[in-house]
């Protein structure tokens with residue numbers, strides 16, 4: 001069977017593969033600009049196996065030497081504000097950012113210099129000040145630290161669910177099906193149905209290298225483990241004001257998401273395993289969980305008193321330089337991939353840039369360099385509507 005969707009509206013038809021944050025954000029921006037949009041996903045959003053949920057995702061300016069992404073965070077916040085306006089509520093909690101380094105790492109000094117140059121406020125902290133200000137952490141072993149007030153937690157599940165619901169109410173059609181093939185302006189479904197459109201945008205998260213052989217070697221699915229915790233009752237009040245913690249040294253670093261709005265504490269590491277496949281199960285072994293807990297135990301004294309709420313695996317789609325790919329793979333067919341564990345915060349701003357570039361071919365050449373964090377946005381690329 002072949003289903004042709006012609007250009008019934010001024011802007012034309014767009015088919016989006018994937019209802020994670022990247023696909024939904026792209027659909028959101030296209031719909032706002034007058035496109036007729038269909039979203040195809042093998043699961044109903046929020047897909048618990050996708051990269052865009054569990055409870056939360058972080059947004060922060062601390063980006064090491066990747067200054068393009070640091071600057072992009074300002075545009076990301078502005079795009080999130082437009083999402084909140086459409087959803088009628090802000091699924092965001094500002095917590096501030098505590099960045100730590102145990103010595104010798106390049107990430108913290110690079111973040112600090114870049115953020116200062118960008119005019120962002122921050123307090124440098126001694127190890128004693130870390131423990132004094134945040135009594136659930138130890139300053140032991142800390143060589144350098146800063147606290148930046150801007151930054152916080154995006155509530156991932158309500159965002160994905162809310163965007164899908166909003167889009168459905170705005171006339172975006174959701175098709176539940178597995179895509180087996182991507183060609184010029186065409187997606188083929190598992191039952192043989194071919195869907196065509198003026199533009200096809202592939203946002204397949206960690207499944208992308210399975211679907212598009214051309215990405216193999218450039219984008220790798222990477223199994224990552226997170227552990228959820230609950231603080232002991234006597235520390236609950238202090239934890240309610242906790243910042244996110246970033247210790248992103250390459251060896252032995254970890255990140256911690258604080259327990260905002262009734263969510264658990266979450267710890268994970270940012271060292272890419274570069275193993276596994278998006279179709280693998282999401283159960284974490286006790287050994288995998290213990291590895292993450294051992295990292296967190298160095299910074300959170302008395303970690304054995306924290307209730308373990310569970311551990312799970314998720315999958316990143318890793319690009320070696322951690323740069324996003326926005327690539328035209330065939331005429332009218334764009335792939336968004338390589339989000340390397342840091343794509344969520346940029347979903348809406350990326351969706352807007354993609355929609356603007358799809359609507360104005362003169363902008364398209366500027367999309368890949370900006371998405372990779374290497375170039376400033378060309379005038380018009382980040383137009384709000």
Ligand SMILES: Cc1cc2nc3c(=O)[nH]c(=O)nc-3n(C[C@H](O)[C@H](O)[C@H](O)COP(=O)(O)OP(=O)(O)OC[C@H]3O[C@@H](n4cnc5c(N)ncnc54)[C@H](O)[C@@H]3O)c2cc1C
Pocket residue numbers: 017018019020021022023040041042043047049050051052053056057058059177178179180203204205206207208211224226268314315316339340341342343344345346
């Ligand atoms: C544990 C964890 C923590 C993270 N923390 C942060 C953070 O703090 N800050 C941040 O900015 N980013 C973070 N990230 C990264 C961020 O969440 C991802 O980059 C982002 O969610 C990727 O979204 P996506 O839409 O590309 O992928 P997904 O959410 O995986 O969506 C892809 C969708 O495509 C569908 N699909 C795939 N193939 C097919 C097919 N063949 N047919 C039909 N449907 C298909 C899937 O079902 C899925 O729903 C984190 C990621 C993880 C896993």
